[in-house]
Amino acid sequence: MHEDNDHRVDGNAAAGILREVFASDVTTARVVCGHCTAGTSVAETKTYLAGPGSILRCPGCDAILARITKIRDTVWLDLSGSASWQIHTG
Amino acid sequence: MSVISRGFGGRGDNDDARIPPGQHETYDFPVLSAGPTPAVSREEWGLDVTDLDGAVTRWGWPDLMRAPSEEFTVDIHCVTTWSKLDTSWRGVRVRDVLGDLATEAEYALVRCYGGYTTNLPIGDLVDRDAWIAYEYEGDDLESAHGGPARLLVPHLYLWKSAKWINGIELHLDDEPGFWETLGYHEYGDPWLEQRYVGD
Numbered sequence: 001m002h003e004d005n006d007h008r009v010d011g012n013a014a015a016g017i018l019r020e021v022f023a024s025d026v027t028t029a030r031v032v033c034g035h036c037t038a039g040t041s042v043a044e045t046k047t048y049l050a051g052p053g054s055i056l057r058c059p060g061c062d063a064i065l066a067r068i069t070k071i072r073d074t075v076w077l078d079l080s081g082s083a084s085w086q087i088h089t090g
Numbered sequence: 091m092s093v094i095s096r097g098f099g100g101r102g103d104n105d106d107a108r109i110p111p112g113q114h115e116t117y118d119f120p121v122l123s124a125g126p127t128p129a130v131s132r133e134e135w136g137l138d139v140t141d142l143d144g145a146v147t148r149w150g151w152p153d154l155m156r157a158p159s160e161e162f163t164v165d166i167h168c169v170t171t172w173s174k175l176d177t178s179w180r181g182v183r184v185r186d187v188l189g190d191l192a193t194e195a196e197y198a199l200v201r202c203y204g205g206y207t208t209n210l211p212i213g214d215l216v217d218r219d220a221w222i223a224y225e226y227e228g229d230d231l232e233s234a235h236g237g238p239a240r241l242l243v244p245h246l247y248l249w250k251s252a253k254w255i256n257g258i259e260l261h262l263d264d265e266p267g268f269w270e271t272l273g274y275h276e277y278g279d280p281w282l283e284q285r286y287v288g289d
Contacts, residue, residue, distance in 0.1 A: 057126075
């Protein structure tokens with residue numbers, strides 16, 4: 001249903017902005033989609049960086065898992081599309 | 091004496107005055123997207139106009155084609171700091187789509203295939219230049235740029251000119267859209283550099 005030329009990259013490309021929020025590399029974290037309940041690593045999400053913010057989408061159903069913007073020195077974060085995040089800190 | 095080439099644009103010396111503060115001119119047409127490009131045919135396309143009382147008027151592609159259209163050339167300005175001058179389009183004025191429905195509403199929430207939303211005052215859709223655009227530079231509007239039809243409101247930052255438009259909801263109160271809920275300005279006037287909330 002969607003075209004291939006949609007300029008997505010993988011979730012590793014969002015590591016920089018995510019590190020600012022979580023103070024650690026969370027690309028290995030596991031995120032569960034709030035729409036289809038599929039789990040995936042952040043690195044495997046479909047990530048769109050070209051717009052005014054960064055959008056991470058579920059690789060299974062395309063639902064938005066996270067929306068992130070950097071407004072001057074403030075990061076805005078919306079994780080409402082995800083059911084949970086498992087972030088390994090050890 | 092230094093000579094600065096302006097390339098093959100053939101434009102005059104007043105171009106700088108057409109670039110809002112903090113912007114630079116681009117000759118490409120960058121594609122910025124928050125998700126996959128929806129593949130919507132003209133046959134499938136529809137635009138639901140939702141009145142204050144919840145009544146829905148649906149515009150199909152033949153309805154759009156029967157409405158009076160016009161060709162127009164405008165400058166467009168993206169909040170990511172690029173501006174593109176003299177872009178040519180064909181479309182139907184939003185005021186002709188809304189008709190008498192917009193008389194009491196104060197705001198519109200625009201909806202799109204793919205789930206994107208953005209909010210604008212009704213006055214900017216009916217009293218200013220605003221179109222449902224479906225041709226760009228003489229060709230059918232490509233899906234990457236919002237085809238089959240997109241909103242085009244050139245006096246505001248381009249995130250307000252929603253691609254793949256499929257709905258206009260009329261409201262009495264302002265309801266922030268996709269980027270407006272994440273720190274971007276509720277109005278977005280490029281000449282006032284209204285990029286972020288509080289600007």
